[in-house]
Amino acid sequence: xxxxxSYDGVAxxxxxxVPYARYSTHAAHWWLGRALAALIxxxxxxxxxxxxxxxxxxxxxxxxxxxxxxxxxxxxxWLDHIPMGGASGVVALRRAARAVQAGDAEVxxxxxxxxxxxxxxxxxxxxxxxxxxxxxxxxxxxxxxxxFALLTDHYMRQYGATREDFGKLCVAQRDNALRxxxxxxxxxxxxxxxxxxxxxxxxxxxxxxxxxxxxxxxFLVMTEERARALKLPRVRIRSTxxxxxxxxxxxxxxxxxxxxxxxxxxxxxGLSPADVDFVETYDDxxxxxxxxxxxxxFCAKGEAPAFVREHDFTIDGSFPFNTSGGQLSVGQAGAAxxxxxxxxxxxxxxxxxxxxxxxxxxxxxxxxxxxxNYDRGLCSGAALLERGxx
Amino acid sequence: xxxxxxxxxxxNPVARTRLPTLPPxxxxxxxxxxARAAAEGRFEMQACADCGAVQxxxxxxxxxxxxxxxxxxEVANGGALIATTTLRHSNDPYFRERLPWRVGTVxxxxxxxxxxxxxxDCHEAGRVRLALKLDRSGQAVLHALPAExxxxxxxxxxxxxxxxxxxxxRVLVTDGRSTLGRAMVKALLDAGASTVFIGDPATWKADxxxxxxxxxxxxxxxxxxxxxxxxxxxxxxASIGAKVEILINTADHLRDGGVMNAxxxxxxxxxxxxxxxxxxRLAQAFGPTMCFRAADGTHGAVAWVNLLSIHALAALPAxxxxxxxxxxxxxxALTLRAEFGGAGIRVMNVFPGPIDDEWEQLTPxxxxxxxxxxxxxxxxxxxxxxxxxxxxxxxxxRARLRDNQKAVERELGG
Ligand SMILES: [Zn+2]
Numbered sequence: 001x002x003x004x005x006s007y008d009g010v011a012x013x014x015x016x017x018v019p020y021a022r023y024s025t026h027a028a029h030w031w032l033g034r035a036l037a038a039l040i041x042x043x044x045x046x047x048x049x050x051x052x053x054x055x056x057x058x059x060x061x062x063x064x065x066x067x068x069x070x071x072x073x074x075x076x077x078w079l080d081h082i083p084m085g086g087a088s089g090v091v092a093l094r095r096a097a098r099a100v101q102a103g104d105a106e107v108x109x110x111x112x113x114x115x116x117x118x119x120x121x122x123x124x125x126x127x128x129x130x131x132x133x134x135x136x137x138x139x140x141x142x143x144x145x146x147x148f149a150l151l152t153d154h155y156m157r158q159y160g161a162t163r164e165d166f167g168k169l170c171v172a173q174r175d176n177a178l179r180x181x182x183x184x185x186x187x188x189x190x191x192x193x194x195x196x197x198x199x200x201x202x203x204x205x206x207x208x209x210x211x212x213x214x215x216x217x218x219f220l221v222m223t224e225e226r227a228r229a230l231k232l233p234r235v236r237i238r239s240t241x242x243x244x245x246x247x248x249x250x251x252x253x254x255x256x257x258x259x260x261x262x263x264x265x266x267x268x269x270g271l272s273p274a275d276v277d278f279v280e281t282y283d284d285x286x287x288x289x290x291x292x293x294x295x296x297x298f299c300a301k302g303e304a305p306a307f308v309r310e311h312d313f314t315i316d317g318s319f320p321f322n323t324s325g326g327q328l329s330v331g332q333a334g335a336a337x338x339x340x341x342x343x344x345x346x347x348x349x350x351x352x353x354x355x356x357x358x359x360x361x362x363x364x365x366x367x368x369x370x371x372x373n374y375d376r377g378l379c380s381g382a383a384l385l386e387r388g389x390x
Numbered sequence: 391x392x393x394x395x396x397x398x399x400x401x402n403p404v405a406r407t408r409l410p411t412l413p414p415x416x417x418x419x420x421x422x423x424x425a426r427a428a429a430e431g432r433f434e435m436q437a438c439a440d441c442g443a444v445q446x447x448x449x450x451x452x453x454x455x456x457x458x459x460x461x462x463x464e465v466a467n468g469g470a471l472i473a474t475t476t477l478r479h480s481n482d483p484y485f486r487e488r489l490p491w492r493v494g495t496v497x498x499x500x501x502x503x504x505x506x507x508x509x510x511d512c513h514e515a516g517r518v519r520l521a522l523k524l525d526r527s528g529q530a531v532l533h534a535l536p537a538e539x540x541x542x543x544x545x546x547x548x549x550x551x552x553x554x555x556x557x558x559x560r561v562l563v564t565d566g567r568s569t570l571g572r573a574m575v576k577a578l579l580d581a582g583a584s585t586v587f588i589g590d591p592a593t594w595k596a597d598x599x600x601x602x603x604x605x606x607x608x609x610x611x612x613x614x615x616x617x618x619x620x621x622x623x624x625x626x627x628a629s630i631g632a633k634v635e636i637l638i639n640t641a642d643h644l645r646d647g648g649v650m651n652a653x654x655x656x657x658x659x660x661x662x663x664x665x666x667x668x669x670x671r672l673a674q675a676f677g678p679t680m681c682f683r684a685a686d687g688t689h690g691a692v693a694w695v696n697l698l699s700i701h702a703l704a705a706l707p708a709x710x711x712x713x714x715x716x717x718x719x720x721x722x723a724l725t726l727r728a729e730f731g732g733a734g735i736r737v738m739n740v741f742p743g744p745i746d747d748e749w750e751q752l753t754p755x756x757x758x759x760x761x762x763x764x765x766x767x768x769x770x771x772x773x774x775x776x777x778x779x780x781x782x783x784x785x786x787x788r789a790r791l792r793d794n795q796k797a798v799e800r801e802l803g804g
Contacts, residue, residue, distance in 0.1 A: 122481040126414065134421035135447035138414045138531055139505050140491045141482035142475075149475035150495050150505070157473075157515065202476045248453075251497040252472055374447060375495065375505055 004268055010097045011227040011234035011388055013220050014043045015346035019182050020215030020331045024115045028059040029071050031113035031336075035218035036072060039109050043220055044230060052078035052105030052221075054096050056088035056112035056335040058124055078105035085370025086282040087242065088112055088338035089217075090381035094240040096221035106222060113216025114334025121212045124334075131374035142201050145209060147372045148285040149201040154252045155287050156203060159302040163203065165309065166286035167194035169321075170207050170328055172313035173283070177325020179315065179355035184213060184331040207328070210284055215333030217343045224388070233350035234388035238363070239269035242381040250376075256288075256369055257380035258295035266297065269384040273297040276384075277361045278320040278348060280341030282369040283328050288377070289321075292367050296382060320358045323348060342366045342383070349387040362387050392511060395545040397558050397584070398689040410685040410733045411484040413551075415527035420448040423462045424530035428522040429776040433467045435500070436460040446502035467520045469498040471534060474508055484526075488547065496520060496534050506532035507548050511540040523552035524774055526734035528727075544772060553774035554636060554693035554736050557582035562634045564589040564615055564672065565641040569747040570697070570760040572603055574640055577764035579607055581772075587630055589615030591641070617641045617668030627675035632683065637676055638695040638767065641668050644749045648710035658711035665715035666722060669696065673726050681733035693736045693771060696723045697763075700741045700784040704791060704798050727776075738770055743783025756782050 018034045032055065040047050053076045055065035063071070065081035078099050082088045089112065096108040114120075125143040127133065140146060155161055171191050177183035189207060197206035220232075227234040241264060243257025258265075266272055273296070281292040290304035298319075299307040311319040324330055324344040327337045345364040347353040367382040417425075420436075427434035436445040438452040439459035451458050474494035480486050494508040496518055504520065512518050518534040525531045533549065544555060556578050563578070565571045566588030575586050586609055590600070593614045604612045613630065616622040617639075643664035647657045673694075680691035701709065702716035720739060727737035744750045746757035758781040770778040779788050790798050 125481050126416075130418050131447045133414075133416050134418050136505050137416075137482075138525070138529065139493045139507060140477045140485050141414060141480045142477045142485075142493070143481050145479065146475055146477055146493060150473040150493075153475055154473040154495070198478075199476075200479050202478070204475070251503045252495050375503060 007097050007101070007237035007240075009224050010100050010237055011222055011224045011232075012093060012097075012237065012346055012385070013222065013227050013232040013234040013350065014039055015343040015350065015352070016042060016218050017182050017343060018113065018216040020184055020213045020333050022116070022184060022211070022213050022331070023118060024214035025117070026115055026214070028057045028113060028115045029063070029068060031115055031214060031216040032057060032060070032068060032111050033072055035111040035113055035216035036109055039111070039218050039220055043232060045107055045220075047074070050074065050076065050107050050109050052076050052096065052099055052108030054080040054082060054092045054108060054110040056082045056084070056092065056338060057114050058334045059114045059120055076105070078108065084338065084379040085335060086284060086338040086377070087368035087370040087379035087381040088335050089340075089342035090240060090366060090368040090383050091242050091379070092339075093221065093237065093342060093383055094242065094381075097237055100221055100223055106226065108221045109218060110221060110339075111216065111218040112335040112339040114214060114336060116212055116214040116334070129373045132372070135374060144284065144372055145201040145204050147375060148287065149204045151253050151376070152203055152285065152287040155254060155290065158254060159305060161287070161290060161305040163195060163205070164191065165290075165305045166208060167191050168308055169286050169289055169313060170194055172317070173322050173326045174329045175314045176323050176356065177329030180324050180330060183325045183329050184211060185325065185329040204285065208285055210327040210332035210337070213331035213333050215331065215336045217333075217336045217339035219339075219343055219346055227388075233352070235346050235349045236386045236388050238271060238384040238386050239265050240381065240383040241265045242379070245378050246380065253376035254291070255301065256291050256295050256377060258292065258367060258382055261382075262295060262297050265382055265384060271363060271384055275363050276365045278323060278345075278358045278364050280322055280324075280345050280364065280366045281326075282338070282341060282367060283322055283326040284332065284337070284369075286328070288369055292369070296365065296367060315356055315358055320361075323353065323356050323358060338368055338370055341368070345385055349385055391540055392542040392546045394542045395550065395558065395688065398687050401687060407682065408685045410526075410681075411487060412527045412732075412734050413484045413525045413529070414482055415529050417529055418448070420450060423448055424522055425524070425528070427462065428524050428530035430779070431773050431775040433464060433520065433522050434462045435465045435502075437463045437465060444498070444501040446498075446504050465500040466498070468537075469496040469518055469520060469534075471495070471508065471512055471514065471516055471518045472497050472503075474514055488551070492548070494534060504532055506534040508534045509536060509543070509548060510546050511536040511543060523549070524736070524776060526551055528731055528736070528776070554738070554771040555581070556636055556768060556771055558584050559635040559689050559692065560585040560587070560633045561636040561638060562587040562589065562630070562676075564617060564637070564639045565591055566612070567591060567597065567600055568640060568642070570745060570763060571640040573760035573764040574638055574767065575610060577761070577768045579609055581768045583609065585609050585611060585633070587611050587613050587634065589613055589641070591616045617671060618663045620671055623671040623675045627679070631676050631679040634676055634680065635683070635689060635691045636693045636695065636771070637672065637680070638697070639669060639672060640697050641665070642697065643715070644709070644712055646709055647712070648707055649714070652711065658714065661712050661715040662718065666718045669719050669722055669726075677726070677729065680735055681730065684733040684735050691735060693738060694726065694730060695738045695740060695767060695771070697740050697742070698723070700743050700779065700787045702741065704787055704795075704802055707803050736774065736776065738776055738778060740767055740770070740778045740780060741784050741788070742780040743787070
């Protein structure tokens with residue numbers, strides 16, 4: 001295989017979150033428009049100078065990224081629409097980085113956002129995909145809760161994970177969220193509260209579930225030169241991976257695509273898991289965090305429960321993890337959930353994480369996971385990021 | 391072990407009757423291949439004609455070799471239950487009314503992993519059998535069942551959503567004077583029906599045998615019913631319409647005679663009056679009330695059965711007028727199925743071969759005993775099928791029609 005080229009000369013900058021709301025009467029266009037406006041304002045770049053846009057949204061329909069450009073009065077020379085749910089952030093980053101490197105665009109705004117009307121969630125779930133419509137939704141219409149309950153049930157049975165293990169991660173994330181002004185969850189969570197919560201879809205209980213909400217996230221990708229000229233704090237991309245429909249013959253999902261590409265990820269960056277200062281995973285359910293610990297090389301397959309018991313996952317702990325509080329405590333704003341970890345990592349590496357700041361963070365790992373098309377998540381991605389030098 | 395379903399409680403007459411809700415019905419066209427198998431109680435999936443890979447969910451091209459030659463085939467229905475969950479929350483109103491609801495992942499011996507409804511008697515991580523059943527939307531769904539039958543298995547709340555078991559239900563058999571009608575009543579009583587209304591089209595005609603039969607079981611209630619008389623049908627519906635949970639239309643007018651070689655259309659008119667217009671009169675009088683009662687308590691209105699004939703699908707020229715009336719009845723029944731769909735009431739069409747009764751005296755064997763047809767109907771209701779082919783003649787004709795309809799036309803005409 002040809003060796004991959006580096007991402008030298010590319011910078012990611014200006015992480016921004018449009019504060020989430022449980023329900024919104026606005027359309028997705030409003031949320032995405034607020035994100036773009038903020039990126040322009042925060043960077044000091046003129047609207048007309050943003051010549052590339054990358055969009056992710058579930059509730060933009062019947063529009064696509066194309067219609068959104070007319071809505072927002074943009075005339076980009078490079079446009080992408082990434083419908084990869086929780087993997088959208090990492091994938092947007094790597095697509096945009098290559099476009100900037102190749103000179104197809106100079107400044108790319110990557111934005112993701114969704115609205116949440118009272119009935120949006122049922123609508124999204126019932127129409128999610130053809131396979132879901134034909135072979136999942138008619139079976140109790142439990143939505144992602146049911147799909148992840150099955151994976152969690154299997155994982156617990158196979159590898160001995162307990163509810164206490166999942167609870168430890170959720171409690172740590174809530175601790176982190178209490179330092180995040182944007183988090184929708186404002187109250188502390190104890191392990192006892194976690195364990196006593198009502199069952200939703202066994203073995204998934206209330207605090208294993210994300211809260212659907214409205215919100216948007218965004219960041220800019222540009223040349224390092226441009227970022228330097230604008231005096232923007234910036235982040236370097238050391239390596240990225242993506243994979244779709246990995247291991248289709250596994251009877252049920254117990255690993256994700258990261259396991260196929262993990263060696264390439266670290267090799268390309270010249271780094272190892274030991275070099276990583278903090279990790280932001282896609283956490284729509286706690287079991288997926290365990291899959292990512294294993295598949296991204298922090299422990300062997302099946303050893304995540306033991307890994308969880310050994311570590312402290314708070315911002316100041318031995319394994320700083322989902323430092324924003326993750327979707328479990330911040331909320332899941334549709335496709336913006338796929339940007340949450342990446343935007344938070346950019347904050348950590350540009351020193352704007354405030355009370356959430358991990359001390360001396362130099363290398364961050366972000367991973368994404370998305371799209372339960374039938375019985376498993378199909379898209380996975382990860383990026384190793386490094387604090388940029390002034 | 392499944393608890394036997396208790397008899398329905400007496401209804402509070404002032405309580406609101408619960409309206410029927412239906413499970414999600416949207417499917418891709420390819421996925422409707424599952425409905426074709428489930429309608430007849432078969433277990434079929436797509437298999438690739440080139441590489442043999444069994445496909446699920448249904449596809450347009452093979453997920454293994456990309457061939458477009460995907461055939462629906464009977465495949466092994468065994469598998470291992472590798473994960474389960476019990477839903478205590480659902481996004482859909484139908485399931486919300488029925489929580490908790492158990493589903494699981496089954497790794498099939500035939501290859502794919504499937505998400506299925508899981509019977510309460512299935513053991514975690516154990517072996518299961520998969521069955522394709524029609525749900526209340528009339529769409530095919532997979533049910534994981536215990537590897538071996540368990541007591542009262544069919545009484546599980548999940549399976550009760552797929553079938554039309556006559557147990558504890560009140561049934562109207564529209565013509566109980568015929569040999570088949572009586573066999574039908576007997577089979578229903580044996581199956582635990584709580585009341586069988588037995589239609590008598592000729593109350594003016596004394597029949598000691600019929601009277602003795604009616605007196606043989608206190609659950610039998612004779613009622614006057616002439617399906618060719620709109621007033622008679624309407625009167626009966628006004629009297630017992632709100633009690634009929636299954637209607638089995640056994641009325642028939644079977645006579646020899648073709649189309650060109652008949653003196654006039656008198657015979658045809660009589661056959662159509664019973665077999666087609668009779669069905670329509672019954673539907674107009676009983677259908678709306680049945681729709682309203684489709685979700686009424688544990689034993690609401692659930693099924694409508696038409697005793698047709700395999701000759702509804704392939705005309706028998708020696709009985710051309712009668713065959714035409716059966717074909718027309720089938721067409722009307724398909725409309726009725728669409729009209730009942732919104733309430734989730736199953737329309738089961740029964741296609742028997744020749745039945746061994748007084749009208750088939752000269753037909754050579756094999757002929758079906760009326761009791762065998764009646765037993766098949768009860769089995770069909772318990773299995774929740776939609777199309778029921780009864781007997782060797784019917785099944786053979788069904789297969790030959792699929793293979794070459796033109797051959798069947800020529801052979802039946804010869
Ligand atoms: Zn193939």
